[in-house]
Amino acid sequence: MKIHARTERLVLRDWTPGDVEPYAALVADPEVMQYIGNGQTRSREYAEDFVAEQIHHQKTRGWMRFVVEExxxxxxxxxxxxxxxxxxxxxxxxxxxxxxxxxxGFEAAAAALYVAQNAFGLTRITCQSVLDNPGSIRIMQKMGMSEIGTYVAYGETVVVYGFPGEWPDGFSVPRE
Ligand SMILES: CC(C)(COP(=O)(O)OP(=O)(O)OC[C@H]1O[C@@H](n2cnc3c(N)ncnc32)[C@H](O)[C@@H]1OP(=O)(O)O)[C@@H](O)C(=O)NCCC(=O)NCCS
Structure with missing residues (x-):
């Protein structure tokens, strides 16, 4: 299992099948899921599929949603x-x-951004959140991102952030 980054308090690592259990508990919590997609909690099957998908990505291209471990x-x-x-x-x-x-949240995001840009050479990274989720938007701002667009999903305005200078031709939100 690969460790992608270590910070003062966190480890960013690959997924293992053992992560299904705690991830299923996380996505079953209505407070955690309230600002995500349709705001509904997700099933254990969703968690199993998600973990399988992340394991596929880590085997094939190396980057994905990294596990954050305390x-x-x-x-x-x-x-x-x-x-x-x-x-x-x-x-x-x-x-x-x-x-x-x-x-x-910010400690992990700063580390994951460093890995994405330096280990995997990723650019034109975007980030999105509904306006109601100030913690998430604050993390984007602390990383140096700023608003590049908005769109509406499930009746809510979703704001999209990016790094200034990476969008010389502007940004248009693709249909989702
Ligand atoms: C949003 C989330 C990632 C924030 O994580 P966190 O570890 O609590 O965030 P941090 O402690 O690193 O805080 C980052 C900044 O946001 C601020 N912040 C965090 N939660 C906040 C809140 N509810 N209201 C206002 N500001 C908030 C912090 O004060 C900090 O800013 P500062 O350094 O200027 O003081 C976390 O609450 C979460 O996982 N929520 C559920 C899932 C989710 O909504 N994901 C994002 C979907 S877009």
């Missing part, structure tokens, strides 16, 4: 990393509630 406890905290399902590089994060509010 270094001191060895506990699965959530994920942080890249996905390209929408046709653009989408940087995202999702943590179990027990790990919120300690600076882990």
């Amino acid at each position: 270094a001191a406890s060895g506990l699965f905290a959530g994920f942080c990393g890249l996905d390209d399902k929408t046709g653009r590089l989408d940087f995202g994060w999702r943590y179990a509630k027990a790990f919120w509010g300690r600076g882990y």
